[in-house]
Amino acid sequence: MTVRVVLADDQPLVRAALRMVIAETTGLEVVGEAGNGAEAVELAGSQRPDVVVMDIRMPGMDGIEATRLITEGSGGAQVIMLTTFDDDDYLYGALRAGAAGFLVKDMALDDILDAIRVVATGDGLLAPSVTRRLIREFAERPGSAAPAPRALGITDREREVLTLIGNGLSNTEIAARLSISVATAKTYVTRLLAKLDARDRVRLVIIAYEAGLVAATR
Template identity: 75%
Template sequence: MTVRVLLADDQPLIRTALQMVVTDTPDLRVVGEAGTGSEAVRLTRETEPDVVVMDIRMPGMDGIEATRLITAGPGTARVVVLTTFDEDDHVYGALRAGASGFLVKDMALDDILAAIRVVAAGDALIAPSVTRRLIAEFAGRPEPAAGRPAEASAAGRGAIEGLTAREREVLTLVGSGLSNPEIAARLVISVATVKTYVTRLLAKLGARDRVQLVIIAYEAGLVGPR
């Protein structure tokens, strides 16, 4: 199966480099390139990609709004944010907008290709170390959800009311950035059992992927800055 990829970045050099790498990969194919957020939204509707690699900082409509429109639209495209993480302070907003993870521009090219495949397969890409940085960076801010912290916290607490004690425990560890093997070791259970709990959490909380579980854990107050 060939993964259809749309590249959205306002820097032609970045787009060209990614286009060359993706084109040289047999199971990936570039179906379009966009230099603005609005163009990315339009091309997503026209070309129906499996994955949109989205820069955050673009002129006019930024990558966060474009991500929100794409993931809320009728298509099935999934978005991976492309960012210089040490400089961008909008990664959390992009994840809330529906991104399935993000790539850092200085990642190895093989890792970027692997990330595209992971997201195309329906999983989320959020490395444990990055999860911890996200929580530390954003959990202490006063505007976690569109400037409405009280409402966001209430919504998060309400979302987890139906969870069992063990499910809350697993959700807390997911939100803390632990991988399935790390959670299994912490709780002294099998990795398969952890996967079952994560699948159950996704269903109960109506979450699309692991990224949304991290956000729910944060908004429910289960995790916070260290």
């Protein structure tokens, strides 16, 4: 099955680079490009993509508002936010808007392609550097860092997996760390989403922080 992708970024060169590498990748197809959030929302409605790769900062409607409108719509598109290291103030807003993944623009293009595939299957994805910043942003909000009860109603193994998610590890990395299969790691993540009533992997990161399983770092 081909993953249909919309690219939303106000920098034509960024879109061109992504479009070129996606065009050369089996199983991925660019079905539209947007230079601002409003155009991204329109394309998400008309093209019904599986994934929208969304810049956070764009003129007019920004990526956060566009993400909220897309995820609240009926199209079912997953949104990956593209961010830079100075976007800390935007991360929590993007989380609340329903973004399924956070990537940094200086990541290797192959990693971004892998992220598109992962998010298209319904899994969330966080670059480790973004995970650390997201946790720090959450920790610094007044009243947000009150510890959650340690008893989360999960098994010891599920707690291990949650800790690794909180540290930004992918399913493949979790599998390697715990000497289990990737399919088993994905099963644990699915169970955690259900048991902890978490919308996505990003929320699991926050729960791991609240439970004291990971710490905000500088």
